[in-house]
Amino acid sequence: MRIAVFAGDGIGPEVTAQAVRVLEALDLPGLELVEGDVGGAAYRKHGHPLPQATLEIARSCEAILFGAVGDFTLDHLERALRPEQAVLGLRKELGLFANLRPARVFKGLEGLTSLRPEVAQKIDLLIVRELNGDVYFGEKGMRTLDDGRRQGWDMMSYAEDEVRRIAHSGFRAAMTRGKKLCSVDKANVLETSQLWRDVMIEVSAEYPEVELTHMYVDNAAMQLVKNPGQFDVVVTGNLFGDILSDQASMCVGSIGLLASASLAEGTYGLYEPIHGSAPDIAGKGLANPMATILSAAMMLRHSFGLEAEAVRIEDAVAAALADGIKGGDLGGEAGTQEIGDAVLARL
Amino acid sequence: MRIAVFAGDGIGPEVTAQAVRVLEALDLPGLELVEGDVGGAAYRKHGHPLPQATLEIARSCEAILFGAVGDFTLDHLERALRPEQAVLGLRKELGLFANLRPARVFKGLEGLTSLRPEVAQKIDLLIVRELNGDVYFGEKGMRTLDDGRRQGWDMMSYAEDEVRRIAHSGFRAAMTRGKKLCSVDKANVLETSQLWRDVMIEVSAEYPEVELTHMYVDNAAMQLVKNPGQFDVVVTGNLFGDILSDQASMCVGSIGLLASASLAEGTYGLYEPIHGSAPDIAGKGLANPMATILSAAMMLRHSFGLEAEAVRIEDAVAAALADGIKGGDLGGEAGTQEIGDAVLARL
Ligand SMILES: CC(C)[C@H](C(=O)O)[C@@H](O)C(=O)O
Ligand SMILES: CC(C)[C@H](C(=O)O)[C@@H](O)C(=O)O
Numbered sequence: 001m002r003i004a005v006f007a008g009d010g011i012g013p014e015v016t017a018q019a020v021r022v023l024e025a026l027d028l029p030g031l032e033l034v035e036g037d038v039g040g041a042a043y044r045k046h047g048h049p050l051p052q053a054t055l056e057i058a059r060s061c062e063a064i065l066f067g068a069v070g071d072f073t074l075d076h077l078e079r080a081l082r083p084e085q086a087v088l089g090l091r092k093e094l095g096l097f098a099n100l101r102p103a104r105v106f107k108g109l110e111g112l113t114s115l116r117p118e119v120a121q122k123i124d125l126l127i128v129r130e131l132n133g134d135v136y137f138g139e140k141g142m143r144t145l146d147d148g149r150r151q152g153w154d155m156m157s158y159a160e161d162e163v164r165r166i167a168h169s170g171f172r173a174a175m176t177r178g179k180k181l182c183s184v185d186k187a188n189v190l191e192t193s194q195l196w197r198d199v200m201i202e203v204s205a206e207y208p209e210v211e212l213t214h215m216y217v218d219n220a221a222m223q224l225v226k227n228p229g230q231f232d233v234v235v236t237g238n239l240f241g242d243i244l245s246d247q248a249s250m251c252v253g254s255i256g257l258l259a260s261a262s263l264a265e266g267t268y269g270l271y272e273p274i275h276g277s278a279p280d281i282a283g284k285g286l287a288n289p290m291a292t293i294l295s296a297a298m299m300l301r302h303s304f305g306l307e308a309e310a311v312r313i314e315d316a317v318a319a320a321l322a323d324g325i326k327g328g329d330l331g332g333e334a335g336t337q338e339i340g341d342a343v344l345a346r347l
Numbered sequence: 348m349r350i351a352v353f354a355g356d357g358i359g360p361e362v363t364a365q366a367v368r369v370l371e372a373l374d375l376p377g378l379e380l381v382e383g384d385v386g387g388a389a390y391r392k393h394g395h396p397l398p399q400a401t402l403e404i405a406r407s408c409e410a411i412l413f414g415a416v417g418d419f420t421l422d423h424l425e426r427a428l429r430p431e432q433a434v435l436g437l438r439k440e441l442g443l444f445a446n447l448r449p450a451r452v453f454k455g456l457e458g459l460t461s462l463r464p465e466v467a468q469k470i471d472l473l474i475v476r477e478l479n480g481d482v483y484f485g486e487k488g489m490r491t492l493d494d495g496r497r498q499g500w501d502m503m504s505y506a507e508d509e510v511r512r513i514a515h516s517g518f519r520a521a522m523t524r525g526k527k528l529c530s531v532d533k534a535n536v537l538e539t540s541q542l543w544r545d546v547m548i549e550v551s552a553e554y555p556e557v558e559l560t561h562m563y564v565d566n567a568a569m570q571l572v573k574n575p576g577q578f579d580v581v582v583t584g585n586l587f588g589d590i591l592s593d594q595a596s597m598c599v600g601s602i603g604l605l606a607s608a609s610l611a612e613g614t615y616g617l618y619e620p621i622h623g624s625a626p627d628i629a630g631k632g633l634a635n636p637m638a639t640i641l642s643a644a645m646m647l648r649h650s651f652g653l654e655a656e657a658v659r660i661e662d663a664v665a666a667a668l669a670d671g672i673k674g675g676d677l678g679g680e681a682g683t684q685e686i687g688d689a690v691l692a693r694l
């Protein structure tokens with residue numbers, strides 16, 4: 001059971017350390033944790049946000065526990081050297097094509113969102129975002145046109161097999177939940193989306209029990225405000241998924257509690273909290289590690305099939321919350337270590 | 348004073364008719380209204396959503412009052428013939444490159460949004476969306492790759508002059524408001540966005556009084572949920588603007604009140620309510636015409652410099668609302684004609 005631990009920047013190391021304590025406390029047979037450098041931290045040490053050595057560690061493991069990357073003091077670097085490239089590089093190199101972002105409002109925490117409690121409490125959705133294609137990984141560049149004007153350009157595209165495999169991820173997820181899948185695209189404008197929609201419809205034939213609907217991305221952004229409770233599973237492309245999954249997370253309010261998984265074919269996956277590196281509170285012992293701890297639970301479930309252990313962690317977090325152990329992000333006063341202690345005590 | 352009136356589909360004709368009544372009641376010197384067919388209605392009559400004759404009417408006028416297009420019974424048509432193409436065609440043919448979408452919560456209507464009243468009541472923002480470029484109008488297509496896979500593709504791009512003119516629209520708008528401009532992009536991933544950001548920074552030198560900030564689109568979607576009151580003017584590209592402006596509108600709740608302008612260089616503009624064709628209530632006399640009436644006010648202000656008349660209309664709408672005249676979308680019971688009457692009576 002070999003797990004890579006990539007703590008990264010900002011609050012990444014602090015929150016990851018607590019998740020590691022939890023994993024170690026479970027007495028998992030053969031547990032081996034291997035640390036690696038990513039993001040701005042890796043750039044400072046090795047001159048690259050995703051060093052070859054890190055990639056090799058990742059490849060030698062069965063899953064990655066990831067903290068956060070991001071460091072605005074490195075914004076001046078060319079894009080290929082910026083911290084975020086570690087994320088993009090890992091996704092591409094390891095074929096992590098399916099990003100799963102569950103969003104639901106935790107009982108007792110309805111007060112934290114900007115949405116009215118009666119709207120927020122109905123949120124229980126899962127966004128399945130494609131991570132390996134779209135305008136993220138197409139050809140791109142800066143050029144000077146014949147008339148001397150500068151132009152920036154990026155190629156957006158999806159091929160049918162890329163859509164098909166994420167469609168299956170979406171339908172399979174829907175089968176384990178409410179059997180409703182909403183595919184989000186912009187087929188009234190984009191050919192990429194037209195292909196996306198066509199393939200979604202093709203794949204739906206294999207899942208007769210799942211109700212497939214289609215929604216334009218602008219309308220989806222509206223519906224996530226108006227009535228997020230209408231969604232069960234949402235499947236969408238890389239760019240739209242980036243926007244909508246962040247919007248949905250904020251609807252929940254308690255971002256310090258939201259975990260995510262980025263999965264490859266098979267059981268390999270990268271698990272990370274959806275909050276970022278939060279440089280403003282980094283190193284102060286203030287960050288809430290619960291989202292990272294819950295990411296570790298997702299890892300045990302998806303990559304190692306350890307459902308019971310995953311539930312143990314999730315119950316311990318829920319119990320700590322129920323006992324009022326809350327980080328600053330949840331309006332409480334508990335620090336990073338204190339929250340880690342509280343979860344450990346309830347394992 | 349020659350104005351094209353393109354009513355379009357669904358509730359378009361009903362709401363436009365009320366706005367026309369209001370314009371006619373103002374006794375504007377030399378007012379001439381010229382009707383033209385667009386959208387599904389035009390397709391049914393002439394086989395095209397934007398017939399040449401309609402385009403000629405548009406060109407012969409100084410502004411367009413637009414209803415709505417959209418008709419899902421025509422969804423089976425090839426994209427070039429679908430109702431929405433009327434909108435895209437008018438934008439491109441007439442050089443309508445700057446979409447202005449103000450969003451603010453009307454006093455007394457805080458109860459209509461899904462956001463908590465204390466969050467919603469602070470909303471007073473303007474989204475300036477570029478309308479002539481980006482992935483909307485680049486080359487695009489469907490192809491079969493060498494290995495036989497189908498692929499959909501769309502080219503995203505911005506050239507510096509395209510960004511510069513919308514930057515000026517954004518900065519000028521900020522100068523008339525709170526002097527804060529937030530440019531939204533995805534410069535950590537897209538070269539198109541990097542060029543966008545570079546040009547925004549260049550143009551900012553001409554507006555030393557305006558505070559320019561940059562935000563990634565995923566974060567912008569979050570911040571619009573968390574604290575939409577932080578924004579004054581937001582400037583962004585065509586695709587991100589499509590998503591964020593709809594999200595922002597829904598934050599306001601009362602979509603039946605939101606007007607928009609799509610402006611060319613100079614005074615030419617197209618004015619339309621942001622709600623769509625609402626086929627479910629079309630022809631029933633239930634649609635709220637206030638957003639279209641307010642679009643007519645925007646037209647008088649921007650295209651004809653008639654500030655006093657614009658304010659007269661806006662005050663009349665506000666007075667009708669204050670007197671409890673509300674359409675079904677606002678939780679009231681007033682019908683289309685009744686709301687038109689009420690606004691006319693208060694002009
Ligand atoms: C850091 C950035 C490149 C990344 C993305 O856009 O995918 C992030 O926003 C995310 O969603 O993980
Ligand atoms: C109908 C569609 C092509 C259009 C767009 O995406 O621009 C609409 O959503 C809008 O925002 O006016």
